[in-house]
Amino acid sequence: MLTRIEFEALKKMKIMFGSVNFGFINTIKLAEMLATSQQSASRILISLSNEGYITRKTESRKQRIVITEKGIEILRQELNELTSALNPVENIDVQGQVQSGLGEGRYYVSRKYYIVQFQEKLHFLPYLGTLNLRISDSDAEKIALLNNRSGIEIHGFKTEDRTFGGAKAFRCKVNNVDCAVLMPERSVHRDVLELISPYYLREKLSLKDGDEVKVQIYLKERN
Amino acid sequence: MLTRIEFEALKKMKIMFGSVNFGFINTIKLAEMLATSQQSASRILISLSNEGYITRKTESRKQRIVITEKGIEILRQELNELTSALNPVENIDVQGQVQSGLGEGRYYVSRKYYIVQFQEKLHFLPYLGTLNLRISDSDAEKIALLNNRSGIEIHGFKTEDRTFGGAKAFRCKVNNVDCAVLMPERSVHRDVLELISPYYLREKLSLKDGDEVKVQIYLKERN
DNA sequence: ATTACTATACCTCGAGTAA
DNA sequence: TTTACTCGAGGTATAGTAA
Numbered sequence: 416m417l418t419r420i421e422f423e424a425l426k427k428m429k430i431m432f433g434s435v436n437f438g439f440i441n442t443i444k445l446a447e448m449l450a451t452s453q454q455s456a457s458r459i460l461i462s463l464s465n466e467g468y469i470t471r472k473t474e475s476r477k478q479r480i481v482i483t484e485k486g487i488e489i490l491r492q493e494l495n496e497l498t499s500a501l502n503p504v505e506n507i508d509v510q511g512q513v514q515s516g517l518g519e520g521r522y523y524v525s526r527k528y529y530i531v532q533f534q535e536k537l538h539f540l541p542y543l544g545t546l547n548l549r550i551s552d553s554d555a556e557k558i559a560l561l562n563n564r565s566g567i568e569i570h571g572f573k574t575e576d577r578t579f580g581g582a583k584a585f586r587c588k589v590n591n592v593d594c595a596v597l598m599p600e601r602s603v604h605r606d607v608l609e610l611i612s613p614y615y616l617r618e619k620l621s622l623k624d625g626d627e628v629k630v631q632i633y634l635k636e637r638n
Numbered sequence: 639m640l641t642r643i644e645f646e647a648l649k650k651m652k653i654m655f656g657s658v659n660f661g662f663i664n665t666i667k668l669a670e671m672l673a674t675s676q677q678s679a680s681r682i683l684i685s686l687s688n689e690g691y692i693t694r695k696t697e698s699r700k701q702r703i704v705i706t707e708k709g710i711e712i713l714r715q716e717l718n719e720l721t722s723a724l725n726p727v728e729n730i731d732v733q734g735q736v737q738s739g740l741g742e743g744r745y746y747v748s749r750k751y752y753i754v755q756f757q758e759k760l761h762f763l764p765y766l767g768t769l770n771l772r773i774s775d776s777d778a779e780k781i782a783l784l785n786n787r788s789g790i791e792i793h794g795f796k797t798e799d800r801t802f803g804g805a806k807a808f809r810c811k812v813n814n815v816d817c818a819v820l821m822p823e824r825s826v827h828r829d830v831l832e833l834i835s836p837y838y839l840r841e842k843l844s845l846k847d848g849d850e851v852k853v854q855i856y857l858k859e860r861n
Numbered sequence: 862a863t864t865a866c867t868a869t870a871c872c873t874c875g876a877g878t879a880a
Numbered sequence: 881t882t883t884a885c886t887c888g889a890g891g892t893a894t895a896g897t898a899a
Binding site: 416417418419422426429430433434487490491493494496497498499500501503505634635 | 639640641642645649652653656657658710713714716717719720721722723724726728857858
Binding site for chain 4: 442453454457460473
């Protein structure tokens with residue numbers, strides 16, 4: 416992983432070079448820009464080059480630096496993260512395809528300790544089963560946003576036999592019906608959303624496997 | 639200065655909390671989010687708090703974290719830098735007020751070694767004097783952008799008596815007349831722009847001290 | 862349970878310097 | 881000139897652990 420000063424160097428060079436992604440610099444000048452030593456500037460250019468963020472060609476008095484695609488990409492990624500941090504979205508819309516679960520959802524959702532929490536925190540008593548929606552690849556990164564969000568906390572618990580893990584929930588609507596997305600606490604990358612609702616959604620919305628539905632997920636606990 | 643991981647922690651918490659700038663977290667969860675140890679997460683929260691980026695209140699199982707104005711500010715600052723890095727501006731517009739120089743500009747601009755370079759690199763033979771423009775406070779940060787830009791390099795030189803420092807130039811227009819901004823190589827914060835031009839600008843544009851002019855500065859060497 | 866101190870291992874920085 | 885190596889000083893991270 417890039418250290419802070421390496422990232423700074425990459426950013427400052429990109430700013431300096433402008434829209435053409437190359438330019439000339441020497442270690443003394445870079446050291447000045449970063450308020451560090453010439454030796455460190457040298458090391459930074461070597462690291463950035465080794466890691467493939469820049470390529471360079473040493474000349475007599477300065478070096479020609481090209482910022483690679485990978486270098487631009489990491490800057491852009493940081494920009495995106497900061498944008499989502501400072502201009503937070505309130506809800507996300509995804510498209511999902513109804514699919515059959517393995518009956519596991521029904522088992523978990525039926526545990527008393529969970530049910531009490533659903534009632535308390537989601538303000539409804541759920542139908543004892545889940546609706547599973549497969550999310551398209553194009554919407555997968557929207558779902559990934561949920562990994563960084565805390566959501567409504569559902570605590571785990573232990574019985575004599577086994578441990579039931581914690582989860583987090585987000586309020587959502589499917590075809591205008593109130594429900595909630597349930598995700599395991601430890602975020603695993605998944606392309607399936609599990610929904611709970613006061614209603615048996617398959618019946619209420621006349622859904623069968625393969626049907627497409629629109630889901631609007633609310634990131635805030637209440638509006 | 640914030641270390642990379644401290645900055646990451648601040649950003650991740652901001653993303654997690656959304657538009658309300660507070661939320662709950664514990665050191666174990668934060669450690670997970672940052673792929674580091676619980677001890678480091680603890681230290682990070684202590685540092686961020688000591689430096690005034692967050693305030694916190696420890697509860698039984700988690701802490702209530704509030705991201706302060708200073709914390710938001712440093713995130714926003716980074717966002718701005720990255721935006722300008724990845725969406726580079728081609729030119730900047732500032733307003734300046736004509737003022738009298740000390741005659742120094744005339745002395746420097748008249749040095750042969752400089753004149754040859756102006757001719758070669760700016761493609762004009764300058765009038766032997768500079769037009770000094772005082773930049774308003776509100777435009778000062780636009781000018782600060784130039785510090786990070788390389789511009790057109792004007793080399794320094796030595797005579798028997800003394801050393802003449804290097805400079806950088808940016809093409810610009812004042813009231814539609816071609817000219818160039820000249821800045822010392824070592825960027826010093828200044829609120830005065832020195833312009834050179836093929837013409838005696840005061841005469842050509844009928845300017846007197848105190849007159850306001852608009853300057854458009856081009857950041858790229860040519861369009 | 863979670864937090865954070867201590868101690869040690871590890872890493873990063875820059876002065877000196879060779880090429 | 882500028883670049884980058886070595887090495888010692890200082891700073892940072894984590895395991896162990898007390899509160």
